Structure formats: C-alpha cells, structure tokens
Amino acid sequence: MVPTVEYIQARFDEFNGLYFNGALPSLPIKLSNARTFLGKLCYKKQRKWLFGPYNYSDFVLRINMRLDMSEELLDDTILHEMIHYYIAVNQWRDTRTHGQLFRREMKRINETGGRHISISYRPNAEQMAQLRVRRRPI
Ligand SMILES: [Zn+2]
Numbered sequence: 001m002v003p004t005v006e007y008i009q010a011r012f013d014e015f016n017g018l019y020f021n022g023a024l025p026s027l028p029i030k031l032s033n034a035r036t037f038l039g040k041l042c043y044k045k046q047r048k049w050l051f052g053p054y055n056y057s058d059f060v061l062r063i064n065m066r067l068d069m070s071e072e073l074l075d076d077t078i079l080h081e082m083i084h085y086y087i088a089v090n091q092w093r094d095t096r097t098h099g100q101l102f103r104r105e106m107k108r109i110n111e112t113g114g115r116h117i118s119i120s121y122r123p124n125a126e127q128m129a130q131l132r133v134r135r136r137p138i
Contacts, residue, residue, distance in 0.1 A: 009029055024082065027085070029061045032063065033065065039061070039063050039064065041088070083106055
C-alpha cells in the first residue's frame with residue numbers, strides 16, 4: 001500500500017495510545033520521495049551551552065511513499081520511528097542510534113504487540129529494484 005498522511009496520522013494516534021501511554025506529542029507528518037529510507041525522524045539538535053547536553057526539538061516524521069509497502073511493514077516502520085521519537089522527547093541518551101534504550105523499547109513493543117519491528121529494514125529484491133540503494137536507517 002502507498003501511505004497517505006491521514007493513514008500515518010491514524011496509526012500514529014493508535015500506536016501512541018497502545019504502546020506509549022499517549023505520551024508522544026503530535027508532530028508534522030510528511031511523505032517522502034527519497035530513495036534512501038523507509039521512514040525517518042527529523043529534528044533539530046541543539047546545545048544550550050558549550051558541552052551541555054543536546055536538546056531535541058522541531059520533530060518531523062517522514063515516511064516513504066515511493067515504495068508499495070505491505071501494511072505490516074508500513075506500520076512497523078511508523079513504530080520504529082516512534083521509538084526514536086519517544087527516546088528523543090524524553091531527552092534520553094541512548095548508547096548509540098539503535099542502542100540499549102532503542103532495543104529495550106523495540107523488544108517491549110514487539111512482545112506486547114506481536115509486532116516485528118527491526119533495527120534495520122532490508123528491502124526485498126522487488127523493493128530494492130524500486131529503491132536502487134539500500135536503506136540506511138537513522
Ligand atoms: Zn532507526
């Protein structure tokens with residue numbers, strides 16, 4: 001299926017209630033035509049003072065519309081980005097991009113929701129032909 005903003009928004013609201021206790025503030029959702037990712041959370045990363053901790057703001061959720069994803073892959077992609085968002089809005093510091101915190105949240109949602117979120121999505125051959133380059137997830 002090719003995603004629409006309305007579909008992603010509905011899923012975001014549903015998953016927010018199901019897996020994040022409604023803790024995620026709404027954010028702009030945009031469709032992307034990029035060749036390099038299925039989903040991506042964009043944000044501003046700023047320090048208030050030199051060597052101070054980073055503060056994350058101005059979040060935008062981007063979902064690829066170039067690929068005809070299965071509903072499950074699309075939903076898992078949305079959830080993957082929501083985990084990044086959850087970590088960022090809590091201002092948690094993960095050990096790396098998909099570090100211990102990310103893996104803990106991914107495991108929790110996969111187990112409670114019977115989902116198959118993964119760290120890295122490798123598009124299948126057909127998707128690969130559509131994308132031409134392998135997705136490099138953030
Ligand atoms: Zn990621």
